[in-house]
Amino acid sequence: MPINENKYNELLNYFLSKKVQLVAVSKTKPNEDIQALYDLGQRDFGENYVQELVDKFETLPKEIKWHFIGHLQRNKVKYIASFVHLIHGVDSYKLLEEINKQAKKNNKIIHCLLQIHIAQEETKFGLDENELMEIANKISANEFSNVLIDGLMGMASFTDDLEKVRTEFRFLKKLFDNLNQHSIPNSPFTILSMGMSSDYKIAIDEGSNMVRIGSLLFGERNYSN
Numbered sequence: 507m508p509i510n511e512n513k514y515n516e517l518l519n520y521f522l523s524k525k526v527q528l529v530a531v532s533k534t535k536p537n538e539d540i541q542a543l544y545d546l547g548q549r550d551f552g553e554n555y556v557q558e559l560v561d562k563f564e565t566l567p568k569e570i571k572w573h574f575i576g577h578l579q580r581n582k583v584k585y586i587a588s589f590v591h592l593i594h595g596v597d598s599y600k601l602l603e604e605i606n607k608q609a610k611k612n613n614k615i616i617h618c619l620l621q622i623h624i625a626q627e628e629t630k631f632g633l634d635e636n637e638l639m640e641i642a643n644k645i646s647a648n649e650f651s652n653v654l655i656d657g658l659m660g661m662a663s664f665t666d667d668l669e670k671v672r673t674e675f676r677f678l679k680k681l682f683d684n685l686n687q688h689s690i691p692n693s694p695f696t697i698l699s700m701g702m703s704s705d706y707k708i709a710i711d712e713g714s715n716m717v718r719i720g721s722l723l724f725g726e727r728n729y730s731n
């Protein structure tokens with residue numbers, strides 16, 4: 507599908523006016539589509555699958571900032587550590603340990619977001635409130651040398667009940683603000699990644715400063731090809 511330039515500019519202006527950063531979610535989309543958006547000036551792209559991300563990294567412009575937004579398995583961190591810009595889905599201490607190890611090997615710092623489970627669906631990954639506090643304490647005590655916790659990420663329930671979605675985002679913002687106060691040492695903690703094509707307006711209302719938008723930019727995904 508060709509990129510809709512007007513739609514992109516309209517969204518971008520809206521996000522700029524709200525001081526929100528756009529991550530264009532390009533999973534399952536071909537390189538031509540990514541290149542087209544790149545040519546309009548987009549630099550931040552999000553992918554969910556490690557192999558797909560590696561292939562795209564190798565063939566597309568090196569100026570792209572690649573966000574890993576999917577569920578990351580520990581044994582796959584090594585494939586993306588050398589180039590990934592931000593890992594959104596950190597949901598365990600063990601995963602963070604592995605990211606730190608691979609970052610060290612690559613002599614770099616890897617920026618991460620902790621993923622919080624805010625939706626009702628069982629299928630969505632992430633930490634609950636207690637696990638978040640636990641991991642924050644552990645990180646504070648151990649002070650990883652090669653990872654930085656830039657903030658939190660979450661996905662709301664997939665539902666038409668917009669009040670429910672709003673409540674979930676509000677809850678995540680509250681956790682974000684609370685943790686901000688008892689900060690993890692040396693971590694910037696400035697990014698709150700929430701909002702997708704169907705709920706970005708609510709997410710921004712509720713305090714998001716980074717949205718992950720796929721189908722609104724690239725069209726619906728077709729997983730069968």
Ligand SMILES: *Cc1c(COP(=O)(O)O)cnc(C)c1O
Pocket residue numbers: 531533554575576661701702703704718719720721722
């Ligand atoms: C696919 C995906 C998105 C984008 O979804 P759209 O509804 O196409 O905007 C955002 N975040 C995550 C974690 C995703 O997996």
